[in-house]
Every structure is written in C-alpha cells, then in structure tokens.
Amino acid sequence: MTKVYIFSGLGADYRAFNNIDFGDLPIEHIAWIEIENNETIESYAKRISEKLSDENPILIGLSFGGILLMEIAKIKRYQKIILIASAKDKFEIPLIYRLLGKLKFNRLIPKSILKKPNPILFWLFGAKTIEEKKLLCEILKDTDPDFLSWAINEISNWKNKTIPKNVVHIHGNKDKIIPFKNVKSNYIIQNGGHLMTMNKADEIQKLILELCRS
Structure with a gap:
C-alpha cells in the first residue's frame, strides 16, 4: 500500500488530525524542522523533503503544510497531493496578506502575540468548543515563535504561480483564514472552517480514505 506523508x-x-482515523493506511506525520538563517520556503521545502524516504507517496498538507507541498512537488516524485484548508498558488492567498508582506508589516508583529490565544484567534480558526480551544492553545504553546514568524512571512511573500499535477483540494466554505472565495477546490465542506480536521473529521476522514485508495 502507498505510503502517506502528512x-x-x-x-x-499531528494533533490537528487527532479526530481522524486513517484505518490501515501507512501514514507518517512529518515534524517541522528548525529554520536556518535567511531561509526561503524553497530551501526549507528541499531540506524537509529529505524525510520522504518512500518513492511516489501520497502527500497530505493542512494549511501551511499544503503550501509547503506545492514547493516539494517541484523537487519530489509523488502519486497524489491532498490539500486541506490550504492554497495552491500565490493568488489563492488573500490579497491583504500579500500586501502586508510586500510592505513588511508582518515583521512588526511581536512574536509573543502570535502564541497568545484570544477570542479573535479562536474566531479565525473556527474553534468553538472547549475541547477545540484547549487543543489550539496547547498547539500554540508548543510552537516555536521563530518558526511561526518565519512561516507567516513566507506565506505573505509566496511567489508560486505553478499548480502541480494530481492535486486534490478540500476546503471549507466558512474558512476565515483562507476564504473559500479565494480558492478553486475539488471538494467543499459545508460550514467547514480552518480547524475542520477536528470538527468536521468524519467528512474529511471519508474523503481522505477514498482519495488514498482510489
């Protein structure tokens, strides 16, 4: 069976996928690696892609993970890419993010603020229940602020215009971070937000299993 990297x-x-049962699929969650000085997303993609030891795997990317897969697709062979709540090229990134990146306003955001949960953050991610808010708080607490700041800058200044072959895009029509109107998706999750792997897990799970086995 084809290896699946997430x-x-x-x-x-990996906790963002806690509510999804992958069944007998041979999966591996790829942990983020430390960034290097003045690193670009292209360089980072090349380094982290070295973790993909299997040939021609299926790749699943959530949000920034999907954006990174668009760069990995340029240098690695794969069978299929499944994007969840993500973007395929720079034009699917909201214009306001790109403008802030061009003006370098994103660099003015204190790193400490990025790690502090608040009502606006919960709203953006679509975290509504106590369980969802608690998990989001735990994930943010464990996230490297330097990586968070770097990734926001790379997203805001992303230059990619190339959409690779065999990409399947799953997106929620209530996503506030990457609005549904910005993307061209293959599958729409009704009332799905940016945390839909948690609160729309059954629908996402069904699609993943079908796509990985087809």
Whole structure:
C-alpha cells in the first residue's frame, strides 16, 4: 500500500488530525524542522523533503503544510497531493496578506502575540468548543515563535504561480483564514472552517480514505 506523508498546518502538529482515523493506511506525520538563517520556503521545502524516504507517496498538507507541498512537488516524485484548508498558488492567498508582506508589516508583529490565544484567534480558526480551544492553545504553546514568524512571512511573500499535477483540494466554505472565495477546490465542506480536521473529521476522514485508495 502507498505510503502517506502528512504535513500539518502553521502553528500545528499531528494533533490537528487527532479526530481522524486513517484505518490501515501507512501514514507518517512529518515534524517541522528548525529554520536556518535567511531561509526561503524553497530551501526549507528541499531540506524537509529529505524525510520522504518512500518513492511516489501520497502527500497530505493542512494549511501551511499544503503550501509547503506545492514547493516539494517541484523537487519530489509523488502519486497524489491532498490539500486541506490550504492554497495552491500565490493568488489563492488573500490579497491583504500579500500586501502586508510586500510592505513588511508582518515583521512588526511581536512574536509573543502570535502564541497568545484570544477570542479573535479562536474566531479565525473556527474553534468553538472547549475541547477545540484547549487543543489550539496547547498547539500554540508548543510552537516555536521563530518558526511561526518565519512561516507567516513566507506565506505573505509566496511567489508560486505553478499548480502541480494530481492535486486534490478540500476546503471549507466558512474558512476565515483562507476564504473559500479565494480558492478553486475539488471538494467543499459545508460550514467547514480552518480547524475542520477536528470538527468536521468524519467528512474529511471519508474523503481522505477514498482519495488514498482510489
């Protein structure tokens, strides 16, 4: 059976997939690696892709993980890419993010603020229940602030215009971080937000299993 590598989102890890049962799929969650000085997303993608030891795997990317997969796809062979709540090229990134990146306003955000949960952050991610808010708080607490700041800058200044082959995009129509109107998705999750791997897990799980076995 084809190996499945999973890349979580910005400020997230394997816990974002806690509510999804992958059954007998041979999965491996790829942990983030430390960034190097003045590193670009292209360089980072090349280094982290060395963790993909299997040939022609299926790649799953959540949010920033999906953006990173668009760069990995340029240098690694793969069978299929499944994007969840993500973007395929720079044009699917909200214009306001790109403008802030061009003006370098994103660099003015204190790193400490990025790790402090608050009502606005819960709203953006679509965390509504106590369980969802608690998990989001735990993930943010464990996230390296330097990595978080670096990734936000790379997203804001992402230059990619190339959409690789065999990409399947799953997106929620209530996503506030990457609005549904910005993307061209293959599958729509009704009332799905940016945390839909948690609160729409059954629907996401069904799609993943079908796509990985087809």
